[in-house]
Amino acid sequence: xxxxxxxxxSTPWERVPPPKYGGTELIASHLTExxxxxxxxxxxFATGDSITKAKLRSVxxxxxxxxxxxxxxxxxxxxxxxxxxxxxxxxxxxxxxFNYFGLAMGAYVKTPIVTTYHGDFETAEKDSGKRxxxxxxKHMPFVSISNDQRTHAKxxxxxxxxxxxxxxxxxxxxxNTPGAYLVWLGRITNKKGAVEAIQVAKRFGMKIYxxxxxxxxxxxxxxxxxKPLLSKRYAEYVGEIGHKEKVQLLKNAYxxxxxxKWNEPFGLxxxxxxxxxxxxxxxxxxxxxxxxxxxKTGYFARDVQGLADALKKIxxxxxxxxRKNVEDHFTVEHMVHGYEAAYNKILHTRT
Numbered sequence: 001x002x003x004x005x006x007x008x009x010s011t012p013w014e015r016v017p018p019p020k021y022g023g024t025e026l027i028a029s030h031l032t033e034x035x036x037x038x039x040x041x042x043x044x045f046a047t048g049d050s051i052t053k054a055k056l057r058s059v060x061x062x063x064x065x066x067x068x069x070x071x072x073x074x075x076x077x078x079x080x081x082x083x084x085x086x087x088x089x090x091x092x093x094x095x096x097x098f099n100y101f102g103l104a105m106g107a108y109v110k111t112p113i114v115t116t117y118h119g120d121f122e123t124a125e126k127d128s129g130k131r132x133x134x135x136x137x138k139h140m141p142f143v144s145i146s147n148d149q150r151t152h153a154k155x156x157x158x159x160x161x162x163x164x165x166x167x168x169x170x171x172x173x174x175x176n177t178p179g180a181y182l183v184w185l186g187r188i189t190n191k192k193g194a195v196e197a198i199q200v201a202k203r204f205g206m207k208i209y210x211x212x213x214x215x216x217x218x219x220x221x222x223x224x225x226x227k228p229l230l231s232k233r234y235a236e237y238v239g240e241i242g243h244k245e246k247v248q249l250l251k252n253a254y255x256x257x258x259x260x261k262w263n264e265p266f267g268l269x270x271x272x273x274x275x276x277x278x279x280x281x282x283x284x285x286x287x288x289x290x291x292x293x294x295x296k297t298g299y300f301a302r303d304v305q306g307l308a309d310a311l312k313k314i315x316x317x318x319x320x321x322x323r324k325n326v327e328d329h330f331t332v333e334h335m336v337h338g339y340e341a342a343y344n345k346i347l348h349t350r351t
Contacts, residue, residue, distance in 0.1 A: 001340060004347075005041045007087070007094040007111075008032045008054070009102050012080040013065045016050040020240050021187060021213040023268050024118040027165050027335075028097050034336040043091070045084040059083050081105045093343050100130060103137045112346050114141045114160070120265050120286070121153035131155065141346050143339070146287035149265035160345055163338035164290075165266045166330050171243065172275035175251040176319050182208040182311075183253040183278075185246065185269045189218045193259035193283070194226050196304050198235040200257050200281075203308035207233065208257060211249060213240040251276035255298075255314050258282040259307060267291060274298075275326040277319035281310045291330075297322045 010016050010028040017029035028046070032054050036042045042054035048061035059079045060067070069076060081101045088094060088109040096102030096115040106113040117124075124130040134155040141160045144150040150159050182204070184197040194210055201208035214222050230237055241249065250256065256273035257280075264286035271291055273280050280298035282288045292298040297317065299310035 003039045004092045007084055007091045008044045009084050009096045009098050010046040011098050012047055012060055012077055015063045016046040020242055024097055030332045034332050057083055077101050085109050100133045107137050114346055116143045120263055122263050125154045143342050145266045146290050148287045161342040163335055164330055165268055166332045166335035167271055169275050169326055169331050172247055174277045174323050178254045179252040182206050182255055182257050183249055184208055184210045184257050186212050188212045188214045188222045190221055191262040193261050196259035197257045198229045199304045200307045202234050204311045208235050210237045211241045250278050253278045256280045260285050271326055271330045274322040277322050279314055279317045279322055281307045293325055297325050
């Protein structure tokens with residue numbers, strides 16, 4: 001394959017790779033490093049404290065989120081994207097991971113821009129401003145991160161491929177021995193299903209550990225809805241954890257409980273759990289049916305009691321098949337191969 005000059009436009013809110021929670025920035029990191037390893041000339045537009053073997057460009061010395069810059073601030077994000085677009089003639093293609101900022105400011109540069117939208121289109125379509133931005137720029141190429149994600153885009157966007165998110169499987173050690181506790185990982189917010197996960201644990205009769213980030217806007221939800229349900233016996237909140245702690249928590253678990261209440265476009269934690277050998281029980285929302293093999297690497301149910309009942313069947317599963325599912329579909333190598341094909345398709349079409 002011809003070696004390309006590629007710009008990766010990440011967000012300015014979190015470091016690449018993120019020290020703890022941060023799905024978009026983690027994917028941007030995996031993609032940047034593997035493309036660089038394959039010989040492409042990659043420039044990463046990210047925060048100044050990012051770690052990469054590619055060329056790093058930044059307008060702010062550290063992650064805005066960790067610097068205390070409020071989410072309502074648009075000045076630094078705009079400068080961040082402008083830095084990339086002003087250098088557009090240095091690249092064969094620009095890969096936008098920064099949603100609307102990248103779309104709006106990149107619409108009129110000559111260099112092809114492909115957008116991976118890491119959020120859900122269902123929510124975006126309900127916001128008149130976001131819907132208008134998508135409609136205005138629907139001619140630009142998009143890559144979906146699951147087949148389900150694109151079904152919720154009512155605006156007829158130009159999808160050129162579906163490329164699943166991925167993990168560095170070598171950093172996830174495997175255990176063939178199930179533990180005696182449940183686990184829930186993510187971000188404390190209503191749609192992620194932390195309350196339902198605790199309810200599942202209580203009905204099944206096994207303790208659950210919740211490892212999660214709490215954003216400022218979700219502190220009230222945690223205080224009023226989650227914290228009152230915590231107990232030494234059934235549910236313990238262990239805070240936001242790093243990679244090593246996450247792997248240990250996952251690999252030694254009986255199962256991951258993931259009762260998502262929205263159409264999540266991917267759900268990286270379900271892949272991470274399977275990589276360690278841990279099966280997943282989940283509501284069949286969003287991309288979950290594309291990530292979990294029913295009856296092989298986990299089970300689906302449509303309510304709390306159903307998930308509690310599904311947990312009784314976990315001993316029937318072979319944890320080695322969980323690992324194999326990730327090896328076959330969700331490695332960095334698979335993801336980067338998919339994006340290389342998408343880049344070439346876009347460049348060929350443009351030519």
